Amino acid sequence: MSKSILLRPLVLALVAGGMLLTVTDAMADTITAATLSSQNNASVNVGEVNAAAASESFLGSRGVHSLTQKHRFNSGQSIKVLDKQQIAAAGPVGGSAQALAYAPGVNVTGYGNTGSTKTSISVNGISQGWGGFGGSVIDAGNLSVTFDGVPMVNPSTGLWESPQVPQTGILQGIGITYGPGNPVDRWYNNIGGQIAFVPLQPTAQPGASIKMTYGSYNAKNIVFNVRTGSIDGWSTIMAGGAGSSNSYRQSPDGFADPSYNYAWFLKTKKTYTDGNFSLGAYLAKGSGYRPVPVPVNPIAGVTYTGAATGPLYSQKTTGFYSSIPFDIWNKDDSNTTWLIYSKLNQKLDNTFGLHNMIWYRYGHRLHQHYNNYGLSNPSNLYEYNNPHDSVYGDKLWISAKLPYNEVSFGGFFLNSQYNTKNAFYNPADGGSLALPNHSYRNDIFSQTDLAVFVQDRISPMHNLHITPGVRFINYQTQYTQGADIPGATGTNQGKLPASNRSFTKVEPSVDFNWKPMKWLAVFASYAQAYKEPQVGGGGGLYQTIQPVYNLEHSADYNAGIKMHFNDADYLHHFLAMFSFYHLHFSNQFVAAYDGNGNYLGDADGDSIYQGVNIALEDDPIYNVHVFANLNFEKATFAHYTTGGVSYQGLPVSNVPESTFNIGAKYRYFLDGVLMSPSIWYTYTGAQNMWNNNTVMPSSQKIPAYDTLNLGLESVISTRGSVPLLKDVKLNLDMLNVTNNHYNPFEYVTSGGLLGGSSQGQVLALPGAPFTVYGSISADF
Numbered sequence: 001m002s003k004s005i006l007l008r009p010l011v012l013a014l015v016a017g018g019m020l021l022t023v024t025d026a027m028a029d030t031i032t033a034a035t036l037s038s039q040n041n042a043s044v045n046v047g048e049v050n051a052a053a054a055s056e057s058f059l060g061s062r063g064v065h066s067l068t069q070k071h072r073f074n075s076g077q078s079i080k081v082l083d084k085q086q087i088a089a090a091g092p093v094g095g096s097a098q099a100l101a102y103a104p105g106v107n108v109t110g111y112g113n114t115g116s117t118k119t120s121i122s123v124n125g126i127s128q129g130w131g132g133f134g135g136s137v138i139d140a141g142n143l144s145v146t147f148d149g150v151p152m153v154n155p156s157t158g159l160w161e162s163p164q165v166p167q168t169g170i171l172q173g174i175g176i177t178y179g180p181g182n183p184v185d186r187w188y189n190n191i192g193g194q195i196a197f198v199p200l201q202p203t204a205q206p207g208a209s210i211k212m213t214y215g216s217y218n219a220k221n222i223v224f225n226v227r228t229g230s231i232d233g234w235s236t237i238m239a240g241g242a243g244s245s246n247s248y249r250q251s252p253d254g255f256a257d258p259s260y261n262y263a264w265f266l267k268t269k270k271t272y273t274d275g276n277f278s279l280g281a282y283l284a285k286g287s288g289y290r291p292v293p294v295p296v297n298p299i300a301g302v303t304y305t306g307a308a309t310g311p312l313y314s315q316k317t318t319g320f321y322s323s324i325p326f327d328i329w330n331k332d333d334s335n336t337t338w339l340i341y342s343k344l345n346q347k348l349d350n351t352f353g354l355h356n357m358i359w360y361r362y363g364h365r366l367h368q369h370y371n372n373y374g375l376s377n378p379s380n381l382y383e384y385n386n387p388h389d390s391v392y393g394d395k396l397w398i399s400a401k402l403p404y405n406e407v408s409f410g411g412f413f414l415n416s417q418y419n420t421k422n423a424f425y426n427p428a429d430g431g432s433l434a435l436p437n438h439s440y441r442n443d444i445f446s447q448t449d450l451a452v453f454v455q456d457r458i459s460p461m462h463n464l465h466i467t468p469g470v471r472f473i474n475y476q477t478q479y480t481q482g483a484d485i486p487g488a489t490g491t492n493q494g495k496l497p498a499s500n501r502s503f504t505k506v507e508p509s510v511d512f513n514w515k516p517m518k519w520l521a522v523f524a525s526y527a528q529a530y531k532e533p534q535v536g537g538g539g540g541l542y543q544t545i546q547p548v549y550n551l552e553h554s555a556d557y558n559a560g561i562k563m564h565f566n567d568a569d570y571l572h573h574f575l576a577m578f579s580f581y582h583l584h585f586s587n588q589f590v591a592a593y594d595g596n597g598n599y600l601g602d603a604d605g606d607s608i609y610q611g612v613n614i615a616l617e618d619d620p621i622y623n624v625h626v627f628a629n630l631n632f633e634k635a636t637f638a639h640y641t642t643g644g645v646s647y648q649g650l651p652v653s654n655v656p657e658s659t660f661n662i663g664a665k666y667r668y669f670l671d672g673v674l675m676s677p678s679i680w681y682t683y684t685g686a687q688n689m690w691n692n693n694t695v696m697p698s699s700q701k702i703p704a705y706d707t708l709n710l711g712l713e714s715v716i717s718t719r720g721s722v723p724l725l726k727d728v729k730l731n732l733d734m735l736n737v738t739n740n741h742y743n744p745f746e747y748v749t750s751g752g753l754l755g756g757s758s759q760g761q762v763l764a765l766p767g768a769p770f771t772v773y774g775s776i777s778a779d780f
Contacts, residue, residue: 076511115166126192163286259288301756
């Protein structure tokens with residue numbers, strides 16, 4: 001037996017204590033107990049499940065197999081799993097969005113560096129969330145997002161915001177599916193794929209851990225979990241965290257643009273002979289002040305204080321990270337979500353299994369905005385944006401394991417209500433929140449989504465698996481105009497009468513996985529998906545634009561190879577994926593407005609995204625872990641004409657030409673202390689800006705940027721010397737150690753935000769400078 005194999009259990013004992021690892025090898029995939037197979041669990045013999053290792057699916061809500069490297073290797077889908085080591089690269093105060101940046105093909109932009117503030121995320125160029133100021137012609141709600149298998153996205157707007165998962169310390173892993181995925185795992189907006197957050201799960205053995213962090217810009221964070229272990233078949237976990245930080249942006253009045261967040265998770269699970277049943281609850285909030293974009297270059301009339309005689313406001317004159325004063329412009333933006341759910345996996349007999357999930361989710365956004373830049377005291381001086389949505393639903397399906405087939409069939413329904421509530425007013429002109437004197441809205445969108453599906457994983461040979469599937473969907477939208485407010489002098493933005501639409505569509509899909517060699521798999525997938533266009537906001541469909549549209553549609557191809565070695569020379573737990581993708585996004589609904597807010601018209605159009613994703617992870621020797629992710633992409637509009645302007649052949653904005661990250665972690669003993677230094681590097685290539693002035697993609701590019709990051713962990717084992725306490729860990733994380741000044745987001749402004757001569761000029765949101773965080777944690 002090799003020395004490396006003998007040492008791995010020792011490393012596990014020192015490193016993994018209290019970290020919920022259920023593998024027997026320290027360098028194995030730490031996601032092993034966190035996620036589930038999308039392919040090999042169509043039938044679940046739940047009576048044989050080990051409760052300590054069982055978890056919920058990151059691709060949907062089914063099954064109990066863990067998604068090990070082997071399961072990903074056997075899948076016909078393009079899937080990436082971020083385990084705890086790669087999530088840790090986001091830093092101890094980074095949120096879900098910062099962690100997602102370490103998957104191939106993912107681009108993240110925002111105005112903060114913690115989980116509190118909003119961020120835009122794109123997967124292979126298809127976006128979710130909103131964290132910038134100037135956008136794109138394409139809506140930002142085209143990725144499905146789940147938490148422990150429960151859908152998190154507002155069905156009406158299609159949006160999910162990153163502060164809804166602000167604490168990565170309560171996660172075991174994150175799964176990304178590129179493309180719509182298989183029918184059994186799909187929800188209602190999988191146009192470009194799915195992001196699945198897998199929280200820590202109940203375990204067979206009791207335990208607990210706590211971690212406290214302090215760092216740059218007065219950042220503070222605490223995260224913990226407590227696990228009861230199995231008691232008469234019941235096992236419960238409670239996990240949570242809270243954090244706060246100031247911004248790295250600097251205002252002349254000393255305002256620090258503070259932010260805070262919290263997340264709490266509770267789950268209890270009963271495992272019995274023929275199945276398991278679980279109840280879960282989750283509550284999270286992220287809130288933070290959003291600084292104004294800063295001009296890259298000085299602009300006449302655009303000053304630091306808004307006064308005509310003030311110093312010019314720009315990265316070159318007032319500082320790269322400068323921001324205008326609080327009493328001139330401020331915006332506090334918060335996002336809250338809570339959900340409750342239950343899951344059942346029941347063995348019916350040796351062939352059939354039943355699975356059910358029922359849930360309720362409530363989402364609330366509140367931003368309070370004060371804008372007196374230019375000191376003109378406008379009628380929309382204040383904005384109080386208070387929309388919310390509530391969703392309930394049920395998903396039921398049956399799985400059957402046959403001699404050469406694994407069949408799943410079932411469906412889901414959901415109902416949601418979305419209120420667009422908002423008000424603009426100025427008390428100096430007699431306006432108030434109750435009686436807005438500029439504009440307001442209070443419209444209701446009711447959404448009913450229905451889907452039934454069947455898929456069959458056919459295995460004519462042991463090394464060949466083919467999974468055809470089909471979904472039948474019916475999406476219904478009802479709009480009710482908000483009533484006028486008696487006494488209000490503002491304009492009701494809902495101008496159209498009540499209306500409704502209903503669509504029924506068919507979504508076919510197929511994937512295959514063929515292993516010509518034990519360590520080599522060839523895979524490919526094709527899938528179609530539909531979704532409702534984005535509604536809500538200040539106008540748009542149903543409110544100011546007649547609801548004449550088709551469902552947005554995607555046709556996605558993925559093909560490539562996977563290589564997996566479990567214990568070859570220098571390839572211990574090695575998994576590599578090379579995938580080519582081509583996604584055609586059609587029937588895109590656009591409501592185009594010029595820089596002065598004038599409606600230009602709407603049109604159906606389409607865009608094409610094609611590129612290559614490469615991902616690998618390995619433990620080349622027993623005490624070293626490495627990972628690397630690479631993407632190359634080209635995204636263009638195939639044809640698009642609106643308001644008399646053609647987008648044909650133009651690049652899709654905010655899609656990097658390439659992204660790359662690589663990291664390594666080394667473990668060694670020093671005087672009885674396990675030391676783990678780490679290094680990781682990220683690169684984001686150039687990307688085309690959006691031009692708000694011409695309402696078109698710009699030929700100007702956001703320059704490429706990169707960061708270098710370092711970390712050091714020290715593990716002091718206290719087993720046997722301190723009752724209950726297993727390990728104490730000390731961590732030092734240093735992000736952007738070269739203090740590189742970069743802008744992850746830039747756009748061409750129409751001049752409406754800062755006035756002066758800013759029309760046609762470039763505004764930016766700078767990325768975080770050099771930051772340092774120190775943490776101490778204890779495992780019990």
